Amino acid sequence: MTQTGLVWSEHYLEHDPGPHYPERPDRLSAIKPRLERAGIFASTTPVEATIADLALIERVHSPAYIERFRTRCERGLPYVDTVECPLCPATFETARRAVGGVIAACDAVMAGRCESVFCAVRPPGHHAEVDKAYGFCYFNNIAIAAEYLRHEHGLRRMAILDWDVHHGNGTQHHFEADPDIFFVSIHQHPRTLFPGTGFEDERGIDAGLNATLNCPMMPGCIDEHYHHVFEEQILPRIAEFRPEFLLISAGFDAHVDDPLAHIDLSTDAFEWMTVQSVRLMRELGHPRIVSVLEGGYNLDALADCVLAHLQGLRLP
Ligand SMILES: [Zn+2]
Numbered sequence: 173m174t175q176t177g178l179v180w181s182e183h184y185l186e187h188d189p190g191p192h193y194p195e196r197p198d199r200l201s202a203i204k205p206r207l208e209r210a211g212i213f214a215s216t217t218p219v220e221a222t223i224a225d226l227a228l229i230e231r232v233h234s235p236a237y238i239e240r241f242r243t244r245c246e247r248g249l250p251y252v253d254t255v256e257c258p259l260c261p262a263t264f265e266t267a268r269r270a271v272g273g274v275i276a277a278c279d280a281v282m283a284g285r286c287e288s289v290f291c292a293v294r295p296p297g298h299h300a301e302v303d304k305a306y307g308f309c310y311f312n313n314i315a316i317a318a319e320y321l322r323h324e325h326g327l328r329r330m331a332i333l334d335w336d337v338h339h340g341n342g343t344q345h346h347f348e349a350d351p352d353i354f355f356v357s358i359h360q361h362p363r364t365l366f367p368g369t370g371f372e373d374e375r376g377i378d379a380g381l382n383a384t385l386n387c388p389m390m391p392g393c394i395d396e397h398y399h400h401v402f403e404e405q406i407l408p409r410i411a412e413f414r415p416e417f418l419l420i421s422a423g424f425d426a427h428v429d430d431p432l433a434h435i436d437l438s439t440d441a442f443e444w445m446t447v448q449s450v451r452l453m454r455e456l457g458h459p460r461i462v463s464v465l466e467g468g469y470n471l472d473a474l475a476d477c478v479l480a481h482l483q484g485l486r487l488p
Pocket residue numbers: 336337338423425466467468
């Protein structure tokens with residue numbers, strides 16, 4: 173069995189937006205017993221999450237935004253930038269720790285301790301923009317990870333695969349003029365779902381033209397439709413790009429039982445997408461994957477999908 177790491181910390185429960193918010197601590201509380209029963213904690217390498225230095229976060233987010241987020245949190249204000257980004261006293265530190273978890277995962281893979289690491293972090297990150305919190309997201313964990321790999325580990329070419337059912341607008345915008353980061357997102361069609369970006373003709377800008385691939389899917393799509401798009405577009409395009417590292421924005425809200433969207437994937441689809449990704453990176457000679465939790469709001473489905481994803485990462 174290939175060594176897979178897991179970022180897990182009870183501290184990630186501390187961002188508590190209060191009742192009625194789908195992005196809630198219960199998401200991780202639901203995942204834990206499922207992973208325990210499957211022996212995942214015992215059979216993966218624990219990767220310790222620390223609180224990330226603000227200097228790493230400033231590679232993606234403006235100092236003005238970071239300061240606004242910090243002070244609003246300290247003052248006990250109810251949200252930052254949008255009511256979909258609620259605050260509790262621990263939100264700022266928990267968001268920094270989510271970044272720290274993803275950074276630690278990158279270090280574990282680059283040191284050769286693990287082939288892949290799954291980061292069960294919250295709050296999620298892919299909607300967060302340079303200068304604003306958006307859609308449950310405060311710091312763009314995966315974008316900060318890619319910048320970290322570039323600056324601290326000297327990697328040049330990376331791919332970010334975002335299969336959360338919502339388009340990863342923040343990640344796309346940060347890298348859209350960058351020819352060295354290939355951003356690919358498969359998501360429910362933006363005419364039918366938040367955040368309303370991620371149309372097929374968004375292919376990157378300037379030097380980054382064609383380093384962005386958006387695959388919008390109509391409501392009601394099932395496993396076969398995703399398989400087809402992976403086989404015809406996503407996997408060949410990643411292979412052609414030859415990334416040295418794959419980052420996955422792993423949202424599980426395209427599951428048929430998810431309450432926030434209208435894509436009808438089975439749990440198996442998430443294992444399938446994971447296995448395809450692992451095989452591809454091995455074939456390319458760079459078996460290095462860090463996967464980061466984004467969405468997923470039906471607690472049972474989320475727990476099942478995370479387990480399926482981890483089983484895929486542990487492909488022999
Ligand atoms: Zn989502």
